[in-house]
Amino acid sequence: MTKFSTLLFFLAAATTAFSSPVPDVSGGDMSLSVMPMDTAVVDEANLDDVDALDSDDFETADVDEEDYEDYEEDEDFDLEFEDAEDDVDLEFEDDEEVDEEASLTRREVCNVGQPNTKVVDKVYAVARKRKVNAKVMLATFETAAIESNFNNLNCGDQDSVGVFQQRPSQGWGTVKQLMNVAYATNKFLDRAIPNDRANRGYTPGQLAQSVQISEFPDRYDTRKAQAQKLIAQAKARYSKKSKGKGKPKKNSKPKKSSGKAPKNLASGSAKGCKKYHTVKKGDTCAPLAKAGGVSLSKFLSLNKGLNSKCTNLQLGKAYCLKK
Incomplete structure (x- = not known):
């Protein structure tokens, strides 16, 4: 093989090696030197261009959000509890004020004047x-x-x-x-x-x-x-x-008559008298005669139905006092 041919051979081999796919590592060992190289590339990209990062790369974002939600729930609970306490205190204070005002009102509405x-x-x-x-x-x-x-x-x-x-x-x-x-x-x-x-x-x-x-x-x-x-x-x-x-007088003053004989005229009593008297309990002849301005004998002559002792006066009957 000539030197030129040998050079072409090595160039072809090198080309084949660099264009070959990455070997499958699932079934065998793989050199760890590849991973650090890839990670290094990613880190460099992250440092060089922050805008190029995907938000999904931050795994802690979800955790922080949940923690914040928990905090909000706890905070809401505390606030509601505090509000409830405030409400209770306010209601209690209002009740006290109402009682005091009502008590004062009840005492003040009575206008007490001079003795009746x-x-x-x-x-x-x-x-x-x-x-x-x-x-x-x-x-x-x-x-x-x-x-x-x-x-x-x-x-x-x-x-x-x-x-x-x-x-x-x-x-x-x-x-x-x-x-x-x-x-x-x-x-x-x-x-x-x-x-x-x-x-x-x-x-x-x-x-x-x-x-x-x-x-x-x-x-x-x-x-x-x-x-x-x-x-x-x-x-x-x-x-x-x-x-x-007081007690009624035994001899009440006789009423003036119109001269007509009353319906309750006693038997034997004169008609057309100026004064008549209806006998009541306790009446006796002498006081009746005196009330008529006549003597007892005259009174008996005007009321011939009476006996000489005048013991038979009839209650409710009218007797002549003056003719």
């Missing part, structure tokens, strides 16, 4: 009718003075109403009942009277407190002077009314 004379007199009359002693009477008046200043209130603290500010929720009665002054007074006395018997050493104010169970136990005796004054005034009015009503 009708209420004072009714309380006194009920207590007088039950024949209470002086201490129970004073305790009753001290209580009404403190609780309402003798005003029949339709409002008060909590559900309290009436002159004694009694509470339906505590078994005193219905609102309608407690707004009845007589009923309210009797309910107070129902407890005050036996409490007085069981505790003779109580002051009127202590007796009042034993009934009312107030959060201010010492205040009732502070109205002692006012209560005594109101009792004296009520007593005077009560006595005056009692005298005015």
Whole structure:
């Protein structure tokens, strides 16, 4: 072989070697020198041109995203929990404010003026009718003075109403009942009277407190002077009314007649009299004659149906008093 031919042979062999495919490494050993070379090429590309990198090459991106989502969930939970706590606190604070305002409102809406004379007199009359002693009477008046200043209130603290500010929720009665002054007074006395018997050493104010169970136990005796004054005034009015009503007089003043005989004219009595009188229980002849301005004998002559002793007056029958 000539030198030229030998040169051509080696050139052909070299060409064949470089153009051959990469051998299959699945079944045998492969030199590790190939991998570092490939990796080096990739690293160089990454360093030289960042824009050439595919986002899929960053395997940690998915992991970081999941971690962030977990954090967001935890953060949401914490925020919701904190919000819930805030809501609870706010609601609690609102409730406290509402209660305080409502309490103030309940106390302020009652316009308590001067003692109502009708209420004072009714309380006194009920207590007088039950024949209470002086201490129970004073305790009753001290209580009404403190609780309402003798005003029949339709409002008060909590559900309290009436002159004694009694509470339906505590078994005193219905609102309608407690707004009845007589009923309210009797309910107070129902407890005050036996409490007085069981505790003779109580002051009127202590007796009042034993009934009312107030959060201010010492205040009732502070109205002692006012209560005594109101009792004296009520007593005077009560006595005056009692005298005015009183018992019916035995001999009532006869009514003037028109001169015509009444339908209930007694047998034997004269017709056409100026005055007639219908007999009532307790009437007797002498006072009737005096009321007619005539003597007893004249009265008997005008009413011939009567006996000489005038013991047969008939109830409901009319007799002539003056002709």
